[in-house]
Amino acid sequence: MLKRPEDLLRSTPAGLYCPPGDFYIDPIRPVQKALITHGHSDHARSGHESVMATRQTLDIMALRYGSGFAAVTQAATLGETVVNNGVSVSFHPAGHVLGSAQIAVEKDGMRIVASGDYKRSPDPTCLGFEPVACDVFITEATFALPVFRHPDSRDEIAKLLRSVEQFPERSHLVGAYALGKAQRVIRMLRDAGHDRTIYIHGALAKLCDYYQSQGIDLGDLSPATVDTDNAGDFAGAIVIGPPSAFLDRWARRFPDPVSCFASGWMRIRQRARQGGVELPIILSDHCDWDELTRTITELDPDQVWVTHGREEALVRWCELNGYKARPLHLIGYEDEGD
């Protein structure tokens, strides 16, 4: 019998480890058996012997690391339980990006849910978060400060479209992470009625194709390449690329661009200012403060373990609201990525 939840899952230098099942969740070092919550590169690393994840996460890993990224892969079906060395494992939608899942681990009547990264706000490009009752809930804390309250994402997209109207002679360069955010921005622009060609940076091409193949219609996309004489074609256009590209020489091909960044970090004006962002679009694939606290209240677990982000504030909130909580001190996850 397990005496404590730490006997079922504990943090180790390689990541979150399950001793009775002998597997890791989102390990940061190469391991024998890894269960992966979603395809972002800080969670889904290459070099593991065997990987279990949703079909879509496995596909995304293959796109990023090549088809032989692990010797053995096992596709997890959402909601289906698989037993590993007496430990039951099941995957449930996390609402973060396409293919993202929470992983529930259960043995001897104790269940821990490792939620990976998740959000509760609607996203037309992935399945919504599904609450799973548990004894211990492991939550991310990327935006775990009361200052982070993401506004309605449709209003943010409307802000972008209004700026396109205000500055028809300029191009709008939207920085958005290549997996998830970029496709969400494109899909939401389509939902808001923007049906013109959207230009994308080369780093986005494979993932956008993959999203389209999974039934997410992104409309007319075109590579944002220019010959020196057609720079004018981008006037009034929306161009989407990874944030890093906009600080690089790549961005110079566009006429007097308005630099935009779609991220939860854009809530803080100083972050926008420091990044030279002219039009912040507050759009996050992580929970904001209210979503985090609402999720804990809803699940009502015995314990909350808090990882990567601003653990101290969420732990404080748990204390004030009668939940036993502790920071997990996992390392290796970039809390910057949104």
Add this chain to the structure above:
Amino acid sequence: MEEFAELLDRLVLTPARNGKLTLLVDYFSRTRDPDRGYALAAITGDLNIANVKPAMLRSLIAERMDEQLFGYSYDYVGDLAETISLVWAAEDAPRANAAPSLGDIVTSLIHASRSDAVRLVERWLDRLDASARYALLKLVTGGLRIGVSARLAKQALAQFGDVDVGEIEELWHGLKPPYEPLFAWLERKADKPQGLASAPFRPVMLSTPLEEPDYGKINAETYAAEWKWDGIRVQLTAEGGQRRIYSRTGDDISHAFPDVADAMSFAGTLDGELLVGRPSATGIEVGSFGDLQQRLNRKTVTAKQLESFPAFVRLYDLLFDGDEDIRALAFIERRARLETFVAGLDPARFDLSPLVPFETFDDLAELRGNPPHPIIEGLMLKRRDSAYVPGRPKGPWFKWKRDPFIIDAVLVYAQRGHGKRSSYYSDYTFAVWTGPESDPQLVPVGKAYFGFTDEELKQLDAFVRNNTTERFGPVRSVRAEPDHGLVLEVAFEGLNRSNRHKSGVAMRFPRISRLRWDKPPIEADRLETLEALLRDSETAG
């Protein structure tokens, strides 16, 4: 309030002047009265409403939120108004129709006492969204800081109504928030507001730089010469019991110069240069630009500053003699009227900018090269027959500035630019050598971000990327060693002593004049060269 909040958010992050103008014009066209007028007043600093102290806001939030959680939040954000705007949890979800407009807020605050204001703010915070909460808190704590000058706001009004900015400046001081007659006129719904103010600003006449093709036009029969003083251009107007000192863009700066205003016991409008100096047996002895800086950009002025740095105005034109408008007269006739006019003024506060006699163009070139006083920055050449007209017509008035100072400095840091230039390292910090010859050290002396061509910018950017030694956020330090680095020829207008810079000097108007790829860094200038220049400029008067 949402529109105003969005405008502020956009303005803060938009670096380009044209972008700001577009946003302002767009706002004026989309927003109704009186909201747009109050927004305008908030931007130009003409809104007088009860101020709420930061401590009062802190106690508001303390009633609603765990202190420790607020502490984490404030530490992270770093700005009190922004933190409160984000953490504020409304008692009920905000309802769209309950949200107050900017006009509602301002009109309530105009009549509110400070303690009432806090209660009003609390109620509004519950009804606004985060962005509007931020705008409200900035408004009531009196610190918009959005990088828009009153001048730019007036420019936007001019663009909005398709009129000359001079017309707006002339009207401005007779108008009050929320400027409904002004907007009505700009939208062609009413006539131009007339004669609302006494002692209004009259748009000033500006000069164009004298360049080589025009040298031949300059002769003693056609042009009169004066020194160009390196102070601040002011317009003094006294009529109907009103005395006003205007900057050249029409800002009323009377409150900062009570010593001059007190001496304005005349009727008329004068144009001149505000300087610092003391009366002596031979007239007023002018102080340095550094002395003048002690009096600039101050809301209030202390008795000690008035005593140590007395201001006066060196006059060069008369626009109104009593209530007679003489702007249409020829320069030389206005000049004669001015000389008579000045004779009746307090000689401790006003004197005449003398005409500089010359016969040939070569005489002028000689004078320009050797001005008799460090506060002179060149020559003004005015057509003897020119009327006083607003704006910057080419021909009647030329300015012929003395050559800038030049030093060779070494590039040490580069910072990423903004907007169009965000993919370039386009802001350059440069340094000169100091310390013993055997162990020279570089000390930064200034920063410049223009003066180079687009082609040179590409070369500079490539140099920075290829020679980076360290990165700090948007800043890179670059290799700067005696035999490896990049020498920049820097032009500047003058030097001031500075406590804020390690080098002890601050440059005025520095810009990159040439890239010296040919020069090894060790041959760049030393700090001693700048110190000597500084001493020269301080032996003024």
